[in-house]
Amino acid sequence: MRMFNKILIANRGEIAIRVMRACRELGIPSVAVYSEADKNALFAKYADEAVFIGPSPSSQSYLKIDNIIKAALETGAEAIHPGYGFLSENTVFASTCKENGIVFIGPPSTAIDAMGSKITARQTMKEAGVPIVPGIEEGINDPDEAMDLADGIGYPIILKPAAGGGGIGMKIVGSREEMLPALTSSQSVARNAFGDDTIYIEKYLTEPRHIEFQILADEMGKTIYVSDRECSIQRRHQKLIEESPSPVMSDELRERMGSIAVKAAKAIGYASAGTVEFMYSRGDFYFLEMNTRLQVEHPITEMVTGVDLAKEQILIAAGQPLNYDQSDMQIRGWAIECRINAEDPLNDFSPAPGRIKGYRSPGGPGIRVDSGVYSGYLIPPYYDSLISKLVAHGKDRREAIARMERALYEYIIVGVKTNLIFHKAVLRNARFRSGDFNTGFIKEENIAEAVKRVAAEDHDKNESLASALGADNRKVAAIAAAVGSYLSQQKLEEKS
Structure with missing residues (x-):
């Protein structure tokens, strides 16, 4: 069985760590690339090797193809995983990897190109018999x-x-x-x-839902849909809360939409993990776009199916056949993801970079936190404001919501503004809890006013928790300093 001897991850933050975890479980050494702003980032420390690739702006670092290819060649990485964003859907990057004998862990550049232009994508899907929005x-x-x-x-x-x-x-x-x-x-x-x-x-469809299907396809042409995801809770067309399965989904509708998603992937010769997105309105659905990469919200699919999508990407890129059949894809329970961002929901969600002075992530049954931050970490202003992806899994939607509310209560982030209060407001909303919502939910339900009420209610509790956390962090810092001093002394004695 062929496998890579080393993989470079051309990304940062939580998605870099997510891919590195998959590499570690597969026994593959990982290489991080980092910018000046990320020299103290957790992902750069977690990797087996780390290579500096340029100044803080992404245009001078994470988007510099030559610098990333050079890092891969110098470290002997056989493959590059692009994560999401940055160069993940860049055909030039995928082609450049191939030209240098490096495997791009993603679909063929032709598939990326076919979906890169929304006009080309519409034309391709129409020719393949995939329903598209009138236009x-x-x-x-x-x-x-x-x-x-x-x-x-x-x-x-x-x-x-x-x-x-x-x-x-x-x-x-x-x-x-x-x-x-x-x-x-x-x-x-x-x-x-x-x-x-x-x-x-x-x-423009009125009152649409945004529903997407996770697909997996190997290089031999075998293609399956893994599960559906509901992504209708959006702000300015950007997703904030996702869940799997969709509250509107039936077994019959899932099979119908999933089959169309597979048809869409096959139409462009797709191989890797990918997502086909649809708009759903009053019983009809239409192709929206295809994301030729791993999605931010992929953890909820992993939680309800048990499929490790990051590992599957790596195995497919190594030329291995897909070990799953469509009949293997069974949804167990319900999962919800909240994107925790460094932003101010009381000020039109404006970015709020800064230093995290105290950090305590939630835990307990059914909770998963994908994050790349820690107490003392400086969130830079150059990149996406995502702090973490908070995921709750339960036996049904009611339990998943209850666990998410508990996790939001436990989550403490001091020093920067976050959208935690936004998520609390949404989960309390009766319409959300009923599952009857669409992409206009935030505006229609006047969530901004609900957020203000949550902020006022949470103020005293947050002050108390922040104080307790601060004392705890001082204790940890003192222990760390003592250990560091001891280790330094040991090294001096060894040299002498």
Whole structure:
């Protein structure tokens, strides 16, 4: 059985540690690459080796293909895992790895390219018989043409940058009068973010749910869907809470949507872990996009199926056949993930980088925390504000929610603002608890007001817990200092 002798992880934070854990369980040494801002980061210490690749801005470090390839060649890494974000869906990077004899742990560059442009993806899926949202398959730059096309589709419509992702530059337009300023704004954002101001138009679905399917495919063509995930709790098209399975899912619907997800993956010759995303509205579903990488929310799928997706990626990249059949994919219980970010939910979720002065993660039955921070860690302003992914698993949705509420109560992060109070507010919401919600939930339920109430209720408890944690941390720091002093003295004695 062929296996890599060393893997470089071209990413940072919690996802770097997640992949390194998979490597460690497989007995594969890992290599971290880090920027100036991450020289004291946990992931750089966790890896077996670590290589400095440049200044703090990602454009000068984590996006520098030459620096990453050089690090892999110098350390003898046979493969590179890109994590998510950064270069994970960059066809040039995938091709450059291959040109240098390095295995890219992900799909073929042709598959990445096919899904990289939303216009190309729509065209490909339409030809494969995958249902797509009504709209146009051609990019537009001309305002007059855009106005005419939008009139033909019918309002409301949504404008999307053809080269974009993560909800960046998307604009919902409700009438012809709103069209021109929205198009100008969307094109400006797309030009600055992606270097391409091409826009395409889709019919905007009212009250849709965002449902996605995790797929696995090996290099021999075997493809299965692992499970579905509900991702409708979003802010500005960015997911904040995900769960598996979806509250709206039935066995029949899962089989129907899952089969379409497999068809979509096969249409582009996919091999690796990936996610096919759909919009679901009133019994109908439509292809949205395919993420040709591991998703942020992959832990909830792992919790309900027992499948280690990071390990499967590595095994598939090593040329091994998929050991699972579709019949093996059984969902056991329910899992919910809350993305814990360093941001201020009382100030329009503005980023809140800074130093963590006290940190205590939750635990107990059914709780998983994927994180890359620690007490004393400085959250840099250069990257995504994700602190951790908090996951709760239970025998059913009610127990998963109860465990998540307990975990949120236990979670202590002192020194930076976080969205913990946002998650508490959502989980208390009656509509969320019933499972009857859509992508407009945060605005429709006026969650901002609920967050303010939670913040006021939590103030005294947080002050008390922070004080206790501070005393505990001082004790730990004193012990660490004493141990460090002892070890230093031992080394001096050994030298003498």
